[in-house]
Amino acid sequence: MFNLSNHPHRRYNPLNREWVLVSPHRTQRPWQGQVEQTPPERRPAYDPTCYLCPGNERAGGERNPNYEHTFVFTNDFAALLLDTPEGEFTRAAGDTPGEMPLLHAVSERGTSRVVCFSPRHDLTLAEMDLAALTMVVDVWVAQYNDLGAQPPINYVQIFENRGAMMGASNPHPHGQIWATEHLPLNVAREQDAQTEYYATNDRTLLSDYLELEMKDGARIVCANDHFVALVPFWAVWPFETLVISRPRCCARRLCASLWLASRCWPNPSAISPPKPPPNDCDLNPRHTTAVGSRQEAVSSSKCTVLH
């Protein structure tokens, strides 16, 4: 009889509508490949050669202020620029009018900012105290609102790539914000899937999924009154988690929820069994679609807050 724990199968990701191949029996095989070592790093509180430490000169020649909490600046090597001229390039194989171009490029406006979480070179987010963490969330919310209000911007993504293995170019505790003119492909797909699910079921996809997972319990990592972190049924990566907000809300209210949650940490309920999701949802589907398609949620590469 088919057994999810032993037999190869495909799992459906209802957010991006793709199937993931799962081979649970492969975890039994012997592993003689590479094993990564934890870096034995002991960093100083201040590094005179670090381009993110307070008072130091950055690679682009600018000097950081002597900041005491968080510090935000436009990336000196920003992947996106607000003053990019609008334009399009197309080239088809033949010269038939209306022929589909095989080469197609469209200009993209936007900006990239860097958020130094702390002036201390030797900390990570997890090692910062509650007051300092709260300031980081305040900055995320303010940046989200500021960038989202700028005319060409239709999507704001806040994320952290931590560690050299993940491509972080500097060990100083920092994250990034990318603001773009268009929704990224995966976000647009997830938005479409959630909008369609709502139109069909009159309920939101993620609140239904969360309810299923809370009943099962096997994939819940942790939960409090505001958020639940879980390993999605369709996870691809070894440590993939999905963070779902418990209040059903649009992206702007999610931002407020994140801000509120930062003021409740540490909360005894964070380690006690989570309460059921609230029933006082004032979700307005038109509002959700309009705001949700303009600005999505706070996310990192594989740890996503969505609603």
Ligand SMILES: [Zn+2]
């Ligand atoms: Zn530093």
